[in-house]
Amino acid sequence: MICHWDDVESGRAEAGHLAGEWTDLGSAAGTKTVGLKRIRIDPGKWSTPFHRQTAEEEIFYVLSGSGICLLEGSAFEVRPGDCIVHRVREAHTLRAGADGLDVLAFGMRGRTEAAHLPRAGVSWLGGSWVEVGMGDHPWERESAAGEPDVPDLGERPGSVVNVDEVEGGYGGRWKLLARQAGSELTGLNWGSLEDGDEGAPPHVHSADEEIFVVLEGEGVFELWPSPQLARGGRELEELPIRAGHVLSRPASTGIAHGIRAGAPGLTYLAYGTRNPNDVCFYARSNKIYFRGLGLIGRLEDLDYFDGEPERE
Secondary structure (H helix, E strand, O other), rough: EEEEOOOOOOOEEEOOOEEEEEEEEEHHHOOOOOHEEEEEEEEOOOOOEEOOOOOOOEEEEEEEEEEEEEEEEEEEEEEOOOEEEOOOOEEEEEEEEEEEEEEEEEEOOOOOEEEEOOOOOEEEOEEEEEEOOOOOOHHHHHHHHHHOOOOOOOOOOOEEHHHHHOOOOOOOOOOOOOOOOOOOEEEEEEOOOOOOOOEOOEEEOOOEEEEEEEEEEEEEEEEEHHHHHHHOOOOOEEEEOOOOOOEEEOOHHHHHHEEEEEEEEEEEEEEEEOOOOOOOOOOOOOEEEEOOEEEEEEOOOOOOOOOOOOOO
């Protein structure tokens, strides 16, 4: 549920023009349906083969360094504070500048069914049979193909925004970065809290999973048990957090979460899915939000029970 990026083991990935240090922060933090990797790309090298996702949306946040993003047939510069949204079927990759490039890559973990014939060594994928477990690793094939051609750098598209250029709400302290950049399936928000301030009220999701990354400062991550869990002896838990901490909140845990800043404040990223079937419960106010219906209300006589409710 919680990890610090300094404590998670990293691994090298390198083949020809591709080279960098990869850290699987999502798995270390216990995510279930979403993922988060930190990629520290070597100076002048590329992050991944030029690729596109067929069902998943990816969001990148630039921590430091410089470089370019190759997107379909265009290229543009990227810099710290950029939020880059890659929608489904948009081919993309990154190349680091002379000082390297440090990015966070958020993504979905969709389940793709592919019928597998283990004796024949083929799978049914995308309407045709493909070979599996044979040939060179994709990175080796990409390396053999050489570096991608990079067109002249152009204007940054609408799918990239910089945190300093997004107006935001609550006096500029809460910014919907990914939504501003056109995300459709997921979201990435930036929040800045002063000492003692809270983020969103303590809440728990039924279908959406969230990841939080502390960028600056320190504070407390609160875990509020449902009345049912509280009756079983579970108490409010407060976890100290600081820059570099990554926290995951899978769906349907029955435990609400919230963030409270310490001195001198706290800045963080909040990533999550946008499932229209999600129901969100606010632990302190007893409110419930039905995302797909756009309805929110307070449950005055909420009764928690174990097992199935009795028939009247």
